[in-house]
Amino acid sequence: MISSPADVRQRVTSSLEGRAEDIADRWVLLERERAAPGGAIIERGLRDEADALVTALLAALDSTLPLEQAASSHPGMRSAVRDLSLRRARTGASPTATSLSVLALKTVLLEVVGESIDDAGHLLSAALLLNQLLDAAGALSFATYVEGREEIIRRQSRQLWEVSTPVVRLWQRVLGVPLIGTLDTARTQVVMENLLQAIQDDDALVAIIDITGVPTVDTAVAQHLMQTVRAVRLMGADCIASGIRPAIAQTVAQSGIDLLDILTRATLADALAEAMRITGRSGALPRSDQDFR
Numbered sequence: 001m002i003s004s005p006a007d008v009r010q011r012v013t014s015s016l017e018g019r020a021e022d023i024a025d026r027w028v029l030l031e032r033e034r035a036a037p038g039g040a041i042i043e044r045g046l047r048d049e050a051d052a053l054v055t056a057l058l059a060a061l062d063s064t065l066p067l068e069q070a071a072s073s074h075p076g077m078r079s080a081v082r083d084l085s086l087r088r089a090r091t092g093a094s095p096t097a098t099s100l101s102v103l104a105l106k107t108v109l110l111e112v113v114g115e116s117i118d119d120a121g122h123l124l125s126a127a128l129l130l131n132q133l134l135d136a137a138g139a140l141s142f143a144t145y146v147e148g149r150e151e152i153i154r155r156q157s158r159q160l161w162e163v164s165t166p167v168v169r170l171w172q173r174v175l176g177v178p179l180i181g182t183l184d185t186a187r188t189q190v191v192m193e194n195l196l197q198a199i200q201d202d203d204a205l206v207a208i209i210d211i212t213g214v215p216t217v218d219t220a221v222a223q224h225l226m227q228t229v230r231a232v233r234l235m236g237a238d239c240i241a242s243g244i245r246p247a248i249a250q251t252v253a254q255s256g257i258d259l260l261d262i263l264t265r266a267t268l269a270d271a272l273a274e275a276m277r278i279t280g281r282s283g284a285l286p287r288s289d290q291d292f293r
Contacts, residue, residue, distance in 0.1 A: 013061050014116075034101075084141065165178075171276070173202065174207075174272070178212070208268065209228065212267075
């Protein structure tokens with residue numbers, strides 16, 4: 001007699017009842033065996049991952065949710081899989097290895113179920129049921145890992161942009177932003193945010209954006225500069241663009257972008273001299289911050 005899916009599910013749930021700790025122990029042991037010497041498996045937290053994942057899986061199995069939806073819809077199951085995947089992403093494990101860790105539970109669960117179900121037909125039905133549940137969990141793990149790594153990469157890229165675009169104090173109430181490399185929308189946004197915050201913090205009157213280290217200035221870069229200049233002006237400060245080389249001037253002129261509203265100078269020294277004129281200051285560079293006061 002062929003058992004109904006509900007009967008198979010109940011039989012599997014009963015077979016696993018009270019075995020959470022044993023299942024977690026076996027999964028941890030299997031993970032250690034699967035890990036290559038010096039591999040990405042991190043012992044610390046492995047047992048916590050096992051406890052959380054097994055507990056959530058058994059709860060999802062015991063729920064009324066369809067198996068294909070249990071991994072993504074059961075709160076505990078979804079949370080346990082996502083937490084494990086994000087933790088593995090932060091440690092540098094590969095997405096394949098991470099999803100295989102979740103799928104490795106199939107082996108453990110089948111061993112445990114097989115200890116109480118000796119009928120080949122029923123055992124096959126149980127295996128198909130566990131496959132359905134854990135395949136969905138493995139897919140969720142892979143997708144979560146990819147999302148997590150993308151977020152880590154975005155955060156690291158932003159941190160690199162912030163380091164590579166410092167706002168420096170050139171003079172009292174005069175700030176400078178030396179730009180090096182390619183400008184795009186995301187990096188320009190970081191530059192703008194850092195510069196505007198620095199203008200507020202230093203009560204700056206002039207901001208110098210030096211593009212000597214920017215290899216090319218196309219239409220997009222020119223538009224980004226215009227946006228930054230407008231934002232600086234809204235903060236009540238003047239903005240000077242320095243490092244305008246002949247090739248850049250020619251490119252901008254040919255692109256049809258109107259930069260007449262932007263005060264430009266060929267070199268940073270020229271821009272600093274202009275900033276001194278705007279702020280009504282002159283003389284040698286101050287020897288220390290004390291000279292600013």
